[in-house]
Amino acid sequence: MTEHETRVDVGIVGGGPAGLMTALLLKRRGITAVVIETRTQEQIRHTQRAGILEAPTVNMLVEAEVGSRVLTDGHEHEGTVLSFDGIQRRIDFQALVGRSVWLYPQNEVFHDLATAWQREGGEIHWAVTETAVEGIDTAAPRIRFTDAQGQRRSIEADLIVGTDGSRSMCRKLIPEDVRTDHFISYPFAWFGILCEAPPTAPELIYANSEIGFALISQRNESVQRMYFQCDPDTDPEDWTEEAIFDHIQQVLGVEGEIQLKRGPIIEKTVLPFRSYVCDPLSHGRLVLAGDAGHTVPPTGAKGLNLAFADVRALVPRVEEFFTGLRAQAVTQADGVGQEPASISGAQGSSAAVETPEPLRRYSRTALDRVWKAQNFSYWATNLLHRQPEENPFTHKRRRGEFDAITDSVHGQAYFADSYTGWGD
Numbered sequence: 001m002t003e004h005e006t007r008v009d010v011g012i013v014g015g016g017p018a019g020l021m022t023a024l025l026l027k028r029r030g031i032t033a034v035v036i037e038t039r040t041q042e043q044i045r046h047t048q049r050a051g052i053l054e055a056p057t058v059n060m061l062v063e064a065e066v067g068s069r070v071l072t073d074g075h076e077h078e079g080t081v082l083s084f085d086g087i088q089r090r091i092d093f094q095a096l097v098g099r100s101v102w103l104y105p106q107n108e109v110f111h112d113l114a115t116a117w118q119r120e121g122g123e124i125h126w127a128v129t130e131t132a133v134e135g136i137d138t139a140a141p142r143i144r145f146t147d148a149q150g151q152r153r154s155i156e157a158d159l160i161v162g163t164d165g166s167r168s169m170c171r172k173l174i175p176e177d178v179r180t181d182h183f184i185s186y187p188f189a190w191f192g193i194l195c196e197a198p199p200t201a202p203e204l205i206y207a208n209s210e211i212g213f214a215l216i217s218q219r220n221e222s223v224q225r226m227y228f229q230c231d232p233d234t235d236p237e238d239w240t241e242e243a244i245f246d247h248i249q250q251v252l253g254v255e256g257e258i259q260l261k262r263g264p265i266i267e268k269t270v271l272p273f274r275s276y277v278c279d280p281l282s283h284g285r286l287v288l289a290g291d292a293g294h295t296v297p298p299t300g301a302k303g304l305n306l307a308f309a310d311v312r313a314l315v316p317r318v319e320e321f322f323t324g325l326r327a328q329a330v331t332q333a334d335g336v337g338q339e340p341a342s343i344s345g346a347q348g349s350s351a352a353v354e355t356p357e358p359l360r361r362y363s364r365t366a367l368d369r370v371w372k373a374q375n376f377s378y379w380a381t382n383l384l385h386r387q388p389e390e391n392p393f394t395h396k397r398r399r400g401e402f403d404a405i406t407d408s409v410h411g412q413a414y415f416a417d418s419y420t421g422w423g424d
């Protein structure tokens with residue numbers, strides 16, 4: 001079969017939030033992009049994942065002109081509740097650091113971004129197969145794939161952005177002698193449910209007890225998201241509805257003020273915990289953003305927000321890279337009979353290239369924030385989860401740490417500052 005060939009400034013592998021936000025913001029700067037995605041739009045639209053957005057994430061959605069649903073349908077949370085052994089303490093984000101977070105589900109973020117990209121005529125190929133990325137160490141990298149209609153396609157670009165999630169194939173293209181994979185796994189997981197019930201409380205509750213952790217989160221007025229700590233090998237089908245709600249209620253304290261609102265469970269999943277960082281996030285003409293470059297355990301609600309923070313750091317550096325490339329192309333075109341180095345519409349070179357300096361700087365800047373988020377996610381996870389070897393001493397020590405945070409305005413401010421995203 002003949003291969004359909006096109007050329008574009010930037011080829012984006014992965015049409016999740018990081019990929020779509022990158023595509024939209026590049027388009028605003030006159031840089032063309034094509035996105036390819038293995039799943040269908042419907043599949044992503046109905047996958048439940050993150051729910052808490054930091055203020056800069058919300059601002060990006062507003063500034064990218066994807067619509068104002070995040071402001072009209074999202075809920076501002078000015079604080080959260082931390083609970084240990086049935087004793088609740090509220091962390092007042094607004095009073096402590098003057099910031100809030102927003103509850104707005106990731107599948108709605110995705111819907112807004114995908115709608116905006118398509119409304120503006122952005123090219124995206126859903127449900128692709130056989131993706132391959134070639135030539136990332138040349139000036140003319142290329143994505144090859146089969147589209148949903150079975151047509152083989154090839155996209156040549158000046159730059160490839162790998163936003164293909166936690167199982168990224170793009171990051172494996174960074175040679176092993178250049179790449180460091182920092183990875184740890186945790187001895188527990190989250191058992192997540194979606195249930196048809198009204199909210200139990202106006203804000204999220206992060207609860208811990210001698211039997212482990214639970215998170216009471218929300219989706220909307222009639223569907224709620226809850227999690228509890230479980231063994232990574234847990235089979236969700238081994239737990240009945242009643243056993244799930246009784247267990248979560250026990251973590252909150254059976255006699256306490258907070259009584260769970262129960263309702264039919266419509267989804268059950270087990271989510272393993274991992275921390276991963278790929279260093280560097282750029283190599284040759286490939287950059288990574290979002291979960292493709294790093295993953296965090298979900299305790300700190302950082303994954304989606306980090307993906308957007310990457311995009312904030314990346315887009316100006318990509319613009320700088322293209323400004324340099326275009327200036328170089330003009331200079332070369334002024335020379336006698338020379339071809340431009342490589343920009344859209346021009347023939348790219350297959351000679352090996354160094355990683356451009358703006359893309360190196362992106363990697364350094366993004367990784368600084370990634371490690372701050374890794375630290376907070378790791379710390380909050382270990383503070384709030386029962387450890388496998390836990391004994392009365394280690395439980396009371398964790399309780400002491402919890403009190404040191406929640407009894408002190410400085411401790412509370414540390415939590416509030418980190419949870420709401422350090423104000424940048």
Ligand SMILES: Cc1cc2nc3c(=O)[nH]c(=O)nc-3n(C[C@H](O)[C@H](O)[C@H](O)COP(=O)(O)OP(=O)(O)OC[C@H]3O[C@@H](n4cnc5c(N)ncnc54)[C@H](O)[C@@H]3O)c2cc1C
Binds near residue numbers: 014038048164168271
């Ligand atoms: C249960 C759960 C709860 C979470 N809760 C939170 C939370 O409360 N707050 C928070 O901030 N984060 C949370 N996260 C993390 C958050 O969902 C991720 O960090 C976020 O999805 C990252 O976005 P992304 O665009 O980088 O990756 P993804 O959303 O994973 O998108 C990557 C896309 O690339 C596609 N893809 C993969 N391979 C290819 C290929 N070869 N070719 C083409 N396309 C490809 C995938 O299909 C996918 O659509 C949670 C995650 C889970 C699983």
